[in-house]
Each structure stands twice: as C-alpha cells, then as structure tokens.
Amino acid sequence: MTHEIIIAGFGGQGVLSMGKILAYSGLMEGKEVTWMPAYGPEQRGGTANVTVILSDERISSPVLHSYDIAIVLNQPSLDKFEDKVKPGGILIYDSYGITTPPTRTDIECYCIDATEIAAQMNNSKAFNMIVLGGLLKLCPMVTMDSVIKGLKKSLPERHHKLIPMNEQAIYKGMESIVPMKR
Amino acid sequence: MNACAPGKMQYNDNYKGKHNMSEEVKLMKGNEAIAHAAIRYGADGYFGYPITPQSEVMETLMALKPWEDTGMVVLQAESEVAAINMVYGGASCGKAVMTSSSSPGVSLKQEGISYCAGAELPCLVVNVMRGGPGLGTIQPSQADYFQATKGGGHGDYHLIVLAPASVQEMADFVGLGFDLAFKYRNPAMILADGVIGQMMEKVVLPPYRPRRTEEEIRKTMPWATQGRTPDRERNVITSLELDPAIMEQRNIKLQATYRRIEENEIRYEKLNCEGADYLMVAFGSMARICQKTIELAAAEGIKLGLLRPITLWPFPYAAINETAKGKKGVLVAELNAGQMIEDVKLAVNCSLPVEHFGRLGGIVPSPDEVLAAIKEKLM
Known part of the structure; x- marks a missing residue:
C-alpha cells in the first residue's frame, strides 16, 4: 500500500511540520517514507508545500505529478493542486478564506474548519494537528500510537509537554471532518 | 550491486563514542x-x-x-x-x-x-x-x-x-x-x-x-607535512613545478592514477534492464524519477530499464554499452540541457539512437514527463 500525499498552504500554518509528523509516524510503523519540501521561492513567497509518501515498498520518485491525497489549506494551493489529485482520490481543504471551492466530481472532497476550531481551542498552533486528525479519520494510514511516537521523535524534548494538546487536537480533527456540501 | 563495493567501507565498531547507538x-x-x-x-x-x-x-x-x-x-x-x-x-x-x-x-x-x-x-x-x-x-x-x-x-x-x-x-x-x-x-x-x-x-x-x-597518519601517509623528523627529509606539498620536464612526469603519474581508478572504481546500478525494450540512463534524483517512470510505463505495457551511473567519473562506459545492446533506443534524462548524454553516446558509439530529456534552471520534471519524452523521441 502506498499513499502519495501533498500538503500545501501558507507558510506558518505548519504544513512542513505536519508532513514531518506524518513521515515520522510512518517510520514508527516500519514503512518506507519520503518527505520532500518545496524549499524554493514558494517558501519565501509565503506559501509552502510538502510531498509525503508512505509505502510498504521501496519508494521510487520523491517528486510526483499526481497525488492520492491533497490537503490544501489556502485558495492558491487549492487552485494549484485540485487538478493533480488522481481520479478517485481525496481532497481535504479548510474552508477558511476559500472563495472558490473545489469543483471536481471524480474525487472525494472533504472540508475541515481547522482555522475555526483552532480559534475555539484558543490555540492557533493546534491547526495542523486538527487537519492531520481529519486526514487520519478518512484514511487511517498510521495508528494513533505511531503518531504519538512520531510526535516525540520530531519535536525537541523541551516541547514534549505539548504532546497531549496535539493529541487532543488530532481527536478534535477526527470529529470535525465532513464531506463537502455540493 | 552494492553502491559502496568495491572498496567497501571499513569501520571500527569497537569505538565507544558519545552517540554510539548505531543501526537505528x-x-x-x-x-x-x-x-x-x-x-x-x-x-x-x-x-x-x-x-x-x-x-x-x-x-x-x-x-x-x-x-x-x-x-x-x-x-x-x-x-x-x-x-x-x-x-x-x-x-x-x-x-x-x-x-x-x-x-x-x-x-x-x-x-x-x-x-x-x-x-x-x-x-x-x-x-x-x-x-x-x-x-x-x-x-x-x-x-x-x-x-x-x-x-x-x-x-x-x-x-x-x-x-x-x-x-x-x-x-x-x-x-x-x-x-x-x-x-x-x-x-x-x-x-x-x-x-x-x-x-x-x-x-x-x-x-x-x-x-x-x-601515528597512523605518519605510518599510512609518509608524504604528509606533520613536521620533519630526523629519519627523513622535509615533506613539501605543492602543485607548482617550474621545470616542464618534471611537470610532465608529474602529469604522467597523475594520469597513471586516473587509469587505475578507471580500472577499479566504476560503480553503477541496473534496474529492470533485462528484457527491457528501451534503456534510460540517469543519475541522482533524476534516476529516482526514472524509477517511477518504469512503473508508469509497465502499466501501459512499455518495458523500460534504467542504468544509473553511481560514479560519474570514472564513467561506466562499458556497462552502458553492454546493457544497451539489443535495445531499441536510449533516453538520457538529466536536470540539464544535455551533458551526461555525451558520455552515453561515447559509450554506445552510435550503435543505437540516443536521445535526451531534460528540464532546466531548477525545474524538476515528473515521472510522466519522462515517459512522454520516450514516446515522443524513441517510439
């Protein structure tokens, strides 16, 4: 089983670190993983994206043209990656700031109001973990146990006290993801 | 083929460093x-x-x-x-x-x-x-x-x-x-x-x-400038030699070293080359992209193989020549306008068509672009 995932959004939304935690979680389960960030002008221009591949087999290309799952967290990312979801694939987006929702009907579109939930939780930093929770609800590619282990691996020790908050945010995300209203 | 063989790395496992928790x-x-x-x-x-x-x-x-x-x-x-x-x-x-x-x-x-x-x-x-x-x-x-x-x-x-x-x-x-x-x-x-x-x-x-x-350096590298000892003349490290006769001898010695390296240190990896109709030659990240191209092509019934030079110098001329035999064509895929292709052409010596696919200036192509290039240029 292989999951080819693109996560894209504004810089500062935790796009790269969400990908990193997903990659570490895969590592904990003995999967093959690659994490390939766009480190170029995109990063400097305010948007960020990362390609994460989790697989049971040796991974060939870390660079892809189409994805099983696209997680898009702003309008430019939605515009850029909606067309790049494989037919039958999944698109997850946060409706905050989205003026033109996805239109494709050959893919499954899901909405998660992570910005709003993070605001309710009074913790904007929980945003990316809420989104991760939504992803794992739809597609439990790694266990919660591995995610916690992955968090421990990817966060410096001084931040380990934040893990319960992150866990809570992931569960919150799992409860909150809904199919897009057509 | 193990990327590190020949000349496989020798490590001393007995060393107890601060971070000694290898194999993880x-x-x-x-x-x-x-x-x-x-x-x-x-x-x-x-x-x-x-x-x-x-x-x-x-x-x-x-x-x-x-x-x-x-x-x-x-x-x-x-x-x-x-x-x-x-x-x-x-x-x-x-x-x-x-x-x-x-x-x-x-x-x-x-x-x-x-x-x-x-x-x-x-x-x-x-x-x-x-x-x-x-x-x-x-x-x-x-x-x-x-x-x-x-x-x-x-x-x-x-x-x-x-x-x-x-x-x-x-x-x-x-x-x-x-x-x-x-x-x-x-x-x-x-x-x-x-x-x-x-x-x-x-x-x-x-x-x-x-x-x-x-002590180990003194023993294995007698040329090193560690300070003169009574038992030998001082070591001099320089690339300057004004006498052309001596400079030619130095060059001849360097060339002899290069011939020894060419004889002993060529490394490459072959993927799916047996029974393939077309051969791709690519190195580094482009070789990873071409691996995915093999998968995409197989789904369409096209048989592709990949030869990945691991040492770019010395270059695996003979291996490419051997592997290309009987193939219908070679695609050299690079993130440039056509550089390694010159060596691949030398390797196969005009015995079959050699085409190039490249993206320039920092653009990384997707695996399907490589497949499209094979269809367009070789099929």
Missing part, C-alpha cells in the same frame, strides 16, 4: 546525513560557507558540536575560496577534511580543487547542485555534470565523482568518498542536487570510527 533507522535530510556521516567517519575538519540548498550540512555540524566529542574542527570560513584552501591545508597534513557548497560556491572553489588535484591531496568536496548559470536559482539541478567530471578547474585532472540517489547514499558516500580519496591520493566529490539534499528519508548511519591518530 533515522529520518533525516540528505544534507543532515552528510554531516552525521562525516563525524562518524572520523573526519578531522569541515570548512564551509552557507548557501542554499546545502546549508543544513554546516548547520547540523554546528548543532552536533563534534569538537566536544571527536575533536573534529567545524569552521565557517569567510568565503568558499577560503574554505577550499583550508581543506588544502588540512589535507596537506594527512587529515580527513572536507567542504560542501552548492553550484555558484563550487565554481569559486575550482582553483583550490585544481590545486588539491595537482598536489595529490585527498579530500572530499560536496556539491548540492542548484540551477545556473551564474547565481541562478536555489532549485535542484544537475547542470554541473561537466564541471564535476571534465575538470572544472584548470589542468589535466579528474575528481572521483559519486552521485547519490538517496539519503542513505548521502550518508554512505561520505565514507566511500574519503576512502577512495585516500586510496588514490586524489580529491573526491559527492555530486548531489537540491532534491537529495532537502528531502527526508530513512537512513541507517554508519558506525562511529575514531579519527586517525598522528
């Missing part, structure tokens, strides 16, 4: 793997100057503070030129020293690299390539193939050029590069690119081995 699978960037592997190899010094997309090499070394543990020196020089000349100095003393940079920075180092080659100094230079020419872009590229394999600096010389295609190989080739450099008294280069440097993958780091002692 880690997740890290290619650039970080270079830094970890350098410490574990027992490198004596790293001299560098920051440039995207390889700045994590020095960042990681600075964070790991090997000077507190193994005694390895890590120094941010005032420029790339200073860094390569610090390498020249360290290597003259028989030390295992290295530098890393990206394309524009490696251009600056060329004078020093030529001097190292001329003075027969073993050292390791890492180039995490970005798009050029000039200051170019910070995105991945393979446009320094000519520079790395055909000279780069002035004079008749060659570097031993290793092209990693994974984070694991970034780690493995530090030890391999140093070992080959010392074996032949010749600079070695790791020619990576922004993809391999920036992506994170699983890696098992090599075990720790101690830095060479002064």
Whole structure:
C-alpha cells in the first residue's frame, strides 16, 4: 500500500511540520517514507508545500505529478493542486478564506474548519494537528500510537509537554471532518 | 550491486563514542546525513560557507558540536575560496577534511580543487547542485555534470565523482568518498542536487570510527607535512613545478592514477534492464524519477530499464554499452540541457539512437514527463 500525499498552504500554518509528523509516524510503523519540501521561492513567497509518501515498498520518485491525497489549506494551493489529485482520490481543504471551492466530481472532497476550531481551542498552533486528525479519520494510514511516537521523535524534548494538546487536537480533527456540501 | 563495493567501507565498531547507538533507522535530510556521516567517519575538519540548498550540512555540524566529542574542527570560513584552501591545508597534513557548497560556491572553489588535484591531496568536496548559470536559482539541478567530471578547474585532472540517489547514499558516500580519496591520493566529490539534499528519508548511519591518530597518519601517509623528523627529509606539498620536464612526469603519474581508478572504481546500478525494450540512463534524483517512470510505463505495457551511473567519473562506459545492446533506443534524462548524454553516446558509439530529456534552471520534471519524452523521441 502506498499513499502519495501533498500538503500545501501558507507558510506558518505548519504544513512542513505536519508532513514531518506524518513521515515520522510512518517510520514508527516500519514503512518506507519520503518527505520532500518545496524549499524554493514558494517558501519565501509565503506559501509552502510538502510531498509525503508512505509505502510498504521501496519508494521510487520523491517528486510526483499526481497525488492520492491533497490537503490544501489556502485558495492558491487549492487552485494549484485540485487538478493533480488522481481520479478517485481525496481532497481535504479548510474552508477558511476559500472563495472558490473545489469543483471536481471524480474525487472525494472533504472540508475541515481547522482555522475555526483552532480559534475555539484558543490555540492557533493546534491547526495542523486538527487537519492531520481529519486526514487520519478518512484514511487511517498510521495508528494513533505511531503518531504519538512520531510526535516525540520530531519535536525537541523541551516541547514534549505539548504532546497531549496535539493529541487532543488530532481527536478534535477526527470529529470535525465532513464531506463537502455540493 | 552494492553502491559502496568495491572498496567497501571499513569501520571500527569497537569505538565507544558519545552517540554510539548505531543501526537505528533515522529520518533525516540528505544534507543532515552528510554531516552525521562525516563525524562518524572520523573526519578531522569541515570548512564551509552557507548557501542554499546545502546549508543544513554546516548547520547540523554546528548543532552536533563534534569538537566536544571527536575533536573534529567545524569552521565557517569567510568565503568558499577560503574554505577550499583550508581543506588544502588540512589535507596537506594527512587529515580527513572536507567542504560542501552548492553550484555558484563550487565554481569559486575550482582553483583550490585544481590545486588539491595537482598536489595529490585527498579530500572530499560536496556539491548540492542548484540551477545556473551564474547565481541562478536555489532549485535542484544537475547542470554541473561537466564541471564535476571534465575538470572544472584548470589542468589535466579528474575528481572521483559519486552521485547519490538517496539519503542513505548521502550518508554512505561520505565514507566511500574519503576512502577512495585516500586510496588514490586524489580529491573526491559527492555530486548531489537540491532534491537529495532537502528531502527526508530513512537512513541507517554508519558506525562511529575514531579519527586517525598522528601515528597512523605518519605510518599510512609518509608524504604528509606533520613536521620533519630526523629519519627523513622535509615533506613539501605543492602543485607548482617550474621545470616542464618534471611537470610532465608529474602529469604522467597523475594520469597513471586516473587509469587505475578507471580500472577499479566504476560503480553503477541496473534496474529492470533485462528484457527491457528501451534503456534510460540517469543519475541522482533524476534516476529516482526514472524509477517511477518504469512503473508508469509497465502499466501501459512499455518495458523500460534504467542504468544509473553511481560514479560519474570514472564513467561506466562499458556497462552502458553492454546493457544497451539489443535495445531499441536510449533516453538520457538529466536536470540539464544535455551533458551526461555525451558520455552515453561515447559509450554506445552510435550503435543505437540516443536521445535526451531534460528540464532546466531548477525545474524538476515528473515521472510522466519522462515517459512522454520516450514516446515522443524513441517510439
């Protein structure tokens, strides 16, 4: 089983670190993983994206043209990656700031109001973990146990006290993801 | 084929370093793997100057503070030129020293690299390539193939050029590069690119081995400038020789070394070549992309094989010639406008069509673009 995932959004939304935690979680389960960030002008221009591949087999290309799952967290990312979801694939987006929702009907579109939930939780930093929770609800590619282990691996020790908050945010995300209203 | 054979790395497992917990699978960037592997190899010094997309090499070394543990020196020089000349100095003393940079920075180092080659100094230079020419872009590229394999600096010389295609190989080739450099008294280069440097993958780091002692250096490198002892004349390290007759002899000696390297150190990997109708030749990140192209092609009933040169110099001419036999055509895929294709054409000697596919200036193609190129150019 292989999951080819693109996560894209504004810089500062935790796009790269969400990908990193997903990659570490895969590592904990003995999967093959690659994490390939766009480190170029995109990063400097305010948007960020990362390609994460989790697989049971040796991974060939870390660079892809189409994805099983696209997680898009702003309008430019939605515009850029909606067309790049494989037919039958999944698109997850946060409706905050989205003026033109996805239109494709050959893919499954899901909405998660992570910005709003993070605001309710009074913790904007929980945003990316809420989104991760939504992803794992739809597609439990790694266990919660591995995610916690992955968090421990990817966060410096001084931040380990934040893990319960992150866990809570992931569960919150799992409860909150809904199919897009057509 | 094991990427590190022949000349497989020898590590001393008995060393009990501070971080001695090897064999654990880690997740890290290619650039970080270079830094970890350098410490574990027992490198004596790293001299560098920051440039995207390889700045994590020095960042990681600075964070790991090997000077507190193994005694390895890590120094941010005032420029790339200073860094390569610090390498020249360290290597003259028989030390295992290295530098890393990206394309524009490696251009600056060329004078020093030529001097190292001329003075027969073993050292390791890492180039995490970005798009050029000039200051170019910070995105991945393979446009320094000519520079790395055909000279780069002035004079008749060659570097031993290793092209990693994974984070694991970034780690493995530090030890391999140093070992080959010392074996032949010749600079070695790791020619990576922004993809391999920036992506994170699983890696098992090599075990720790101690830095060479002064005594070991004296024994294995009698040419090193460690201070004259009563039993021998002073050692002189220089690339300067004004008498052309002597200079010619030096060149002849260098050429003999290059012939020995060509005989013994060619490395490559073959994937799916048996029974394939078309052959792709690609190195580094482009070879990874071509692996996916093989999968995409198979789904359409097209049989593709891939030959990945691991040593770009010495180049696997004979292996490519042999593998290309009976194929309908060869596609050379590179992140440049057509550089390695010249060597591939030499290898197959006009016996079959050889076409090129490349993206330029920092654009990384997707696997289906490579497949489209095969259909368009060879089918």
